[in-house]
Amino acid sequence: MIIAIPELMRARYHPETLPHREPEIKKLDNIYRRNLLYPIGKCSHVTRVLGPVGSGKTCTVKTFTHRIKKDTEKHKVPLRIVYVNCKLGVKDRRSLYSRILEAITGKTPPSYSPGEYLDRITKYLAEEDLYLFLVLDDVDYLIRRDKRSEPEGGLVYDLTRLGEYYPRRAVNILGVVFIAQEQGFRDVLDQSERSSLGFLVIRLKGYDKEELLDILRSRVYEAFNITAVPGEVLEYVCDLTTHGDYKGDCRYALGLLHTGGLIADESMSDQVQVDHIRKAVSETCWGPSMEELYSLDMQQLLILLAIVQALRVKARAYVMIRSVYDFYTMLSSTYDVEPLSYTRVKHLIKELEHLVGIDYVPGKGVRLMDASLDDFERVIERALQQVTGTNSCNPPL
Numbered sequence: 001m002i003i004a005i006p007e008l009m010r011a012r013y014h015p016e017t018l019p020h021r022e023p024e025i026k027k028l029d030n031i032y033r034r035n036l037l038y039p040i041g042k043c044s045h046v047t048r049v050l051g052p053v054g055s056g057k058t059c060t061v062k063t064f065t066h067r068i069k070k071d072t073e074k075h076k077v078p079l080r081i082v083y084v085n086c087k088l089g090v091k092d093r094r095s096l097y098s099r100i101l102e103a104i105t106g107k108t109p110p111s112y113s114p115g116e117y118l119d120r121i122t123k124y125l126a127e128e129d130l131y132l133f134l135v136l137d138d139v140d141y142l143i144r145r146d147k148r149s150e151p152e153g154g155l156v157y158d159l160t161r162l163g164e165y166y167p168r169r170a171v172n173i174l175g176v177v178f179i180a181q182e183q184g185f186r187d188v189l190d191q192s193e194r195s196s197l198g199f200l201v202i203r204l205k206g207y208d209k210e211e212l213l214d215i216l217r218s219r220v221y222e223a224f225n226i227t228a229v230p231g232e233v234l235e236y237v238c239d240l241t242t243h244g245d246y247k248g249d250c251r252y253a254l255g256l257l258h259t260g261g262l263i264a265d266e267s268m269s270d271q272v273q274v275d276h277i278r279k280a281v282s283e284t285c286w287g288p289s290m291e292e293l294y295s296l297d298m299q300q301l302l303i304l305l306a307i308v309q310a311l312r313v314k315a316r317a318y319v320m321i322r323s324v325y326d327f328y329t330m331l332s333s334t335y336d337v338e339p340l341s342y343t344r345v346k347h348l349i350k351e352l353e354h355l356v357g358i359d360y361v362p363g364k365g366v367r368l369m370d371a372s373l374d375d376f377e378r379v380i381e382r383a384l385q386q387v388t389g390t391n392s393c394n395p396p397l
């Protein structure tokens, strides 16, 4: 096997050390360390971490929170670090606050208004003598969506003005980090939100070629058989990633390398060759992050395969979830997997919409965004192969 430890190439895996992001981690440390280790001032700083896709925003903040968590535990600070990806399963401001309340109390809360949730969050923290550090990833996505229904105020206003909302209560929120893509984040906010955001901004640039080479070398060193990826291949991946549309997107570079490794394995080669990378590009130039695809579980992959099969059989641009479900139950019996309920499958399709190249339109059904059915199917089958350890063209019967 060319990839010795496939888990280390998955999207959810964040390495311990991040080449070329230590200065940004240090900046977060400078802003928050004192306040988190000695939470006397109870003053919450709001920081924005901004940058293009794949520039390492999420892993930079997560590395910081992992490290600071260890230190706060040593200092016995009763701190909850809550990370929410606002693209996944967060419909609006209300459901965001509900998620936060659930994360700190450990209980599913009843339905409240956004204001009531905030009230309960701050009250719970004060009563239990707990502190909160909040990371809201892909927050621009949620803000944009919320602004369509609620142009005035919103979550930025709420979270930056807690002290004003509750002047007589200790607001034990020690920090809020907003992670977003640079473009359009400020434009969507109203004047009062912009002014309360403050000046703490950490801007990440897309990686340049030399930086990407260092990163890929360190990731290859961890995950691949060490002799399996020649320097020329790494250079080629970095060239592709720093020219054209991808502008230093590390996720794309890792995805290409991962797919190239799998293609090399399929062709019984003991090294990744430039041509394997070319194939990886041609199969996946339609967009969804390969890294994300490889981190999906068996059920999610079967649902995607069912979408492809339903679209092929119906020969329509959209297919209703009901039809997808029929194909899904057939596939789950082929793969000997306990089928999920219809409602669960519907929910997963809505979640997957933001991760891979599918689009769900209520009333019309699901469609593929850019890929051809064949390309999409090939990639899903390869990902299935990773999960099952078998060739999915010949699934277990």
Ligand SMILES: Nc1ncnc2c1ncn2[C@@H]1O[C@H](COP(=O)(O)OP(=O)(O)OP(=O)(O)O)[C@@H](O)[C@H]1O
Pocket: 010, 011, 012, 013, 014, 015, 017, 018, 019, 020, 021, 051, 052, 053, 054, 055, 056, 057, 058, 059, 060, 181, 215, 219, 250, 251, 254, 291
């Ligand atoms: N400096 C680095 N060293 C090692 N791996 C990195 C580095 N930067 C990014 N990565 C990896 O690249 C992938 C993308 O990084 P990350 O998810 O942090 O990007 P992002 O800026 O949050 O992207 P998006 O805007 O799409 O959310 C992740 O798998 C991450 O582990």
Ligand SMILES: [Mg+2]
Pocket: 057, 058, 059, 137, 138
């Ligand atoms: Mg991210």
